[in-house]
Each structure stands twice: as structure tokens, then as C-alpha cells.
Amino acid sequence: MSTNAVAARPEAPPEANLKKQLKRADRLRKFKAIGLVAPLALFLIVVFVLPIGSMLWRSVDNTELESVMPRTVAGLQQWDGSGLPEEATLAAFAAELRDSRRGGGLGKVGRRLNYEDNQYRGLLMRTLRGLPASSENWTQTLVEIDPAWGETTTWREIQRASPPVTDRYVLASLDLERGANGEIQRIDAQDRIYQSVFQRTMVIAGGVTLICLALGFPLAYLLATLPPKTSNMLMILVLLPFWTSLLVRTAAWIILLQSNGLVNQSLIASGIIDTPLQLVFNRIGVFFAMVHILLPFMILPLYSVMKGISPSYQRAAVSLGAHPFAAFWQVYAPQTISGVAAGTILVFIMALGYYITPALVGGPADQMVSYYVAYYTNTTNNWGMAAALGSILLALTLLLYLVYHRLVNRKQLIRS
Amino acid sequence: MLTNTSLSSSDHSTPLVRFDAVQKTYDGENLVVKDLNLSIHKGEFVTLLGPSGSGKTTCLMMLAGFEVPTSGDIFLESQRLNSVPPHKRNFGMVFQNYALFPHMTVEENIRYPLKTRRLPAAEIERKVSDILDMIQLREFAKRRPTQLSGGQQQRVALARSLVFEPQLILMDEPLGALDKQLRERMQLEIKHLHQQLGLTVVFVTHDQSEALTMSDRVAVFNDGVIQQIDTPTNLYEFPANAFVAQFIGENNTLPGRVESVQGHDCRVSFGEGFSTGALLGPNLAQGDATRLSIRPERVKLNGAATQLPNRLQGKVHEFIYLGDHLRVRCELAGNDDFVARVPVDDFSSQLQPGDIVELGWRNEDVRALNAS
Secondary structure (H helix, E strand, O other): OOHHHHHHOOOOOHHHHHHHHHHHHHHHHHHHHHHHHHHHHHHHHHHHHHHHHHHHHHOOEOOHHHHHOHHHHHHHHHOOOOOOOOHHHHHHHHHHHHHOOHHHHHHHHHHHHHHHOOOHHHHHHHHHHHOOOOOOOHHHHHHHHOHHHHOHHHHHHHHHOOOOEOOHHHHHHOOEEEOOOOOEEEOOHHHOOHHHHHHHHHHHHHHHHHHHHHHHHHHHHHHHHOOHHHHHHHHHHHHHHHHOOHHHHHHHHHHHHOOOOHHHHHHHHOOOOOOOOOOOOOHHHHHHHHHHHHHHHHHHHHHHHHHOOOOHHHHHHHHOOOOHHHHHHHHHHHHHHHHHHHHHHHHHHHHHOOOHHHHHHOOHHHOOHHHHHHHHHHHOOOHHHHHHHHHHHHHHHHHHHHHHHHHHHHHOOOOO | OOHHHHHHHHOOOOOOEEEEEEEEEOOOOOEEEEEEEEEEOOOOEEEEEOOOOOOHHHHHHHHHOOOOOOEEEEEEOOEEOOOOOHHHOOEEEEOOOOOOOOOOOHHHHHHHHHHHOOOOHHHHHHHHHHHHHHOOOHHHOOOOHHHOOHHHHHHHHHHHHHOOOOOEEEEEOOOOOOOHHHHHHHHHHHHHHHHHHOOOEEEEEOOHHHHHHHOOEEEEEEOOEEEEEEOHHHHHHOOOOHHHHHHOOOOEEEEEEEEEEEOOEEEEEEOOOEEEEEEEOOOOOOOOEEEEEEOHHHOEEHHHHOOOOEEEEEEEEEEEEOOOEEEEEEEEOOEEEEEEEEEHHHOOOOOOOOOEEEEEEOHHHEEEEEOO
16 A cells, blocks of 8 residues: 555544454454364364264163164153053054064164163064064963063063163163162172272272372483483483384283293392292283383473473572472472373373273283273173263263362462 | 782781682583682672683582582681582572572562571561562562562562571672663662672672672683682773783773883883883783783874874774764774774764874873783
């Protein structure tokens, strides 16, 4: 815009003009920013938000019966739960049962009803085999095929399995169930496993995190205080484990720690022990392997924070009369809190989801939640349980994170 | 080197701090500090001045206890300090970037040295409160250091090093991070504090004007050796050698030879057939090579030079206008960086670059210094 043109035109109020220009400049910048993050946002939505959403949904999803036997389900919803359902409902059931042979519906319904009671798949098969083409009285016909159809509990259980949303998987993941009258109760003591699995998962992840912190903090401090030449060399050693795959490292621990492995042999050879120690396929092995794998994730954030803390703080504290140890704890350590927070959260959350390592180097009593998730997905095809276990783990993690965040924020007073 | 002579003559009482033949090397080959002898008396403001790598900070760190002398001793009054750990020395220290603890408030920072000394709570609060008033930051007591301006942080660092009433304050380039105006104000503030509280201060800087402004005595370091230790006036007026002359203030240097000596005066020839009267510096005799040192503000131009005993022809290269004065860069006796500093009022505007001018000075404005 030339100066002449500006001078010739009656001037708009300058600030309005300015605002417009600012807005236009800002809009362009905003578009650029959106354009830059769009691919990542899209990627995250497709591979992260949607799968997690669908997993959360699967933990309460209960549409198997409704999708295969919509009329039966509708009829059962009207039923008051005493005696037997109406004749029309049973007729619909018979018709839908016959149709369910096509398209795999029968398997789906059988599997779902088996979660209520193991007899259902067989019962459905038997009934289907004996089902006549037509009947005057479906109630009577069904009871004749199998007396189970004449029992109120059978229909109650089917009724209970039919609403489109259920909390049974989530309850089961917490060793809870609905009683006969719909109240929540603990399951029989000998069947309870998940509470202890969750507890065990937390204990292992927490223990690994603490060990990593105890081992990683001094090393990170050393790395941050050594001259760059030496610390770079050591840093390569810290990162060395990343060069081999997790599976290889885990397998290597089995070889090292087994009864006639290197560790036991050298301990016996040096006369410290007489009989080999059980170091693998138990909790010790799990800790060894997991700490080894996760240690760099503790060291790196600690190192990056410590690198930024000037040594003059400790010198200042010492010059003010503090003993070097006091100076370290009162002045240096509090400044590393953001690194400790990042490192522990990172290691803890990664450890929570560990599956391969405990599966390989742990015993039956060392399997973590992920093992059961994998079991339900791969072996029994029970997506509801897998999703429910996963969701509860996610919820627990978020809860712990919130508590932790609160705690750390209260202590972490460094604002940059 | 006149390290010891100028010291012991001025004061006969026991010095507070004494460096005795201190040497320091980091690699076993090069001495960072060579045979250092230095006494600091109670109530003195002593500045260690020098370019980077001259050993001044190493000296301060040895005094603070963060470095150990390779040989020699450091005494505090009659106590040998070498084996006293830094946290037991009871020196207040102000660091280059203040080193205020970022996770503590201003108040907590100031309280820290008192708490480590386990003083009674009431006394701690009284002292913290007093010193907050003194540095006028009471309303900032609950803030964190990062929420303060550079000057305020500097004052907090000062307060923290003063609050436990140490017998010695060490300052390691404490004003380096401040802008020029603030730096000059803080220089005066520190100087006034020193006078009011009767502090003993050892101050390290590479800024010569800072050293001249604040100090009772300045020790000029170069290459691990104290080149001269003296009052600011004497350093400027009577530099002991060419390095000091060059480092303190502006200076014109001309290489020459001592022709004749008469007491403190001498005659020096330089360039091609030039000669001037000069004050004889230390360690010089007839026939020695010398470097003449002339301050730019003592060089007079044309009319102002007519009455002066030493007058020479120079050629003007350029003028640099600096508001209150003008720098005239000339070529004189083969040195084309010879500067005269002329008050703007005295300056004749007819002068052009390329003109020949007459430059003049008095005998006593020239020092003949050791050429090495």
C-alpha cells in the first residue's frame, strides 16, 4: 500500500483497522498451526481414542442376545419373572432359535449364555435338534424337549443376559457378581482372583518403580555432574539395552538366572551358596528383568532435569553453612522433583502394562493384569472380560496419576 | 611485581585473610595461580580484577573452600584455613547468577543460613525481618526468586549472604548479569552497604570501571600473578607495568628506548627520531627497551598543546563523537591507533581527517614502563 493511497482515503478509525489486520494475521497463523498438528491429531484419533473408546464400550456391551433374538428379548422384558414367560415369547424364542443357525448367531448366544451357566450351549443344541417345524403349544413342546425350559430360573437367567448393557464383566473383574435379586455381592472365596491380580500388578509395578528410582537417581546424578566426555560415554551404556529387543533381553535373563545359569554357577563356584538359588520363574526374576528393561526410562528424565540444575546452588548452600549432605537434600533434591515425577510415572505406567516379561520369567503367581487380558482375548474370546479388566486398569492408573499429581504439585514449587 | 611491598607498608595490624605463597594447578602442568601473596584487612573492600583465565576466580574459590591450594597456605587471622571445609568457614558468598534457591521463597532463602546454624526461632525471624527492611523487599518476602527482577534477586542474594553476619563477604562477579544502569546503581548500593556495616569484602570482576568505583584496593591479575595491588587512583595514575596500564582505563602505547635517567624522570626515544620526557617506571635503567603509556585525556591538540614541553606532529584518521567528548584517532610515530580525548567545546570543527595536527603532553603524563 503506497503512502499516497493512504493519504487520499478518508481514514477509518485506526484501532478498528488494526484489529482487523491483527485478526487476519492471527487467522493465518491459526490455520498453519492446525495444519501442522492435523496429521498427528487424526492419527491419535484413529489409533488411540477410537480403540480405547471401543474397548471401554465392550466392557459393558451386552448386545449378543438382542442382535440374534430381538423378539425373545422384547418379550422377556415384559415378563415379571414369576412362573414361565408367555406363550408368544416362547414361540418367538423357538422361531429365533431355529433362525440362529444361520450366520453364527447360535454360537454367539450359546457363548454368552454359558457365562451365566455352563449348561446353556448344550441345552440350545439339544433343543434345536428336537425342535419341530410347528407346534400348537410351544411351552409344552419345549418342556418336552428338555425339562429345563419349564424352570423359572432358566428364563430368569436368559432375561438377565438380555439387556443391551451389563455390568457383569466389570463386576466379575472385581470379584463381584449380582445375586439372585440383583444385589451386588462378592463371589465365592475360592473363585476370587482379580482383586489379588490387581493388587499384585500394583505391587510389582510399584516395586519396579522404586528400585528403578533407587538405582537410577545416583547414576543420573553422576551423569549430570561428570565432564561431558565421560558422561556421554556412560550415556551410551545406559542406552545400550535399547539396541536389543525386549524379548531377547528377557530370554537372556532366563539363561543368566536359571538354576545352572551363569549367576548361580558363579555363586556356587565362589562358595557363597551350595545349592542353586531359585532366581527365575518367580517374583525375583520378574523384578530383575523389568528393572533392567525400564531403568533407562527413569534415568533419562532424571538426567535431563539434573543437567539443568547449576552446581552453584549446592555451593551456595554450603557457603551458607549447610553440611554438603544437607545441601544436597535441602537444595538439590527438591529441584529434581519434576524429573523424579516424570521418571516414576513413566516407569510405573509402563510396568503396569507388562505382559511378555512376567509371562516368560515369572511364575503362575506373578502374572499381571495384562496376562489375563491376553488370556481372555486370545484363548477364550471373551471380549467383555478383557475389556473390563483393561478398563479397570486404565481407571486405576488415572486415579493413581491424579493422586500423584496432587502430591507432587504440592511439593514441586519450581515454576519456570 | 610489587605484590608484597605495597601491602605490608600500608597496615601493620594482623590481616584478616592472608594468602601465603599459594599455588594452584588443575592439570599438574600449568599453574593457574602462581606464588600468590595477598593480605586483606578487616573492613577493606578488595577487588580481584583481571581478564578471564587470569586466576582471580580460582583465588576466590580457594578462599571460599571450594578449591584446595596445590601448595601454600591461606590464613584467617592466625587460623590455617586449608583444611577447614567450606561450610565451616562462615563466609558469606554471592554467586555470579545469585544461586537463589528456586524452590524457596525470598524469606526462606534468607532464613536458610540461620536455620542451618540452628538459631532460636525468634532471633531468626527478627534477623530476617531486619534484613528484609534493609533491602526494601518486605512485600516480596513470600515470592519466589524467579518472580523478581534481576536487581531484586541481586539484593536478596546479598541479604542472604549478610544475614548471618559473616566475617567476610565473597562476591563472584555478582553484577555481571545486570544491565548497565542497574549495574551502576548496585555498585553504589554495595559500596554504601560496605561502608555502613563495616564489612570486609573480596570482590571478583573483569570490569575495570566496576573495580575502580567500589574498591579500597584492587589486585590486578594476569596469567596467575598479581600484577599490581593498589588503590584505584594509584592504579590509574601510576600503573606498575604495561599490562596494568593497558587494562585499567584507556591507554596509548608507544614502544621506545630509555636514553637517559635523572632520578624519577627519564628521556625516551621512540619512532623515527622522536623523543619525550617521561616518569621512569619500576625495573628500568638507561638503555632498556620500554613501552610508553599516555592516557588519551592527557593528550592535547593544536592550540592547547602550544605551551607543552613535548609536541609532535600527527595525522588525523577519524573522529568519534561521544557526546561529552570527542575521540580523535591519529597516526603518530608509526602507531596509527593513537587516541586523543578532547572536550567537545575545545574542538575546532575545521579539522578534517588527513590533516596534520600538533599533539602535546607534559612529562609527568607519560610513564615509561617495562616492555615485557
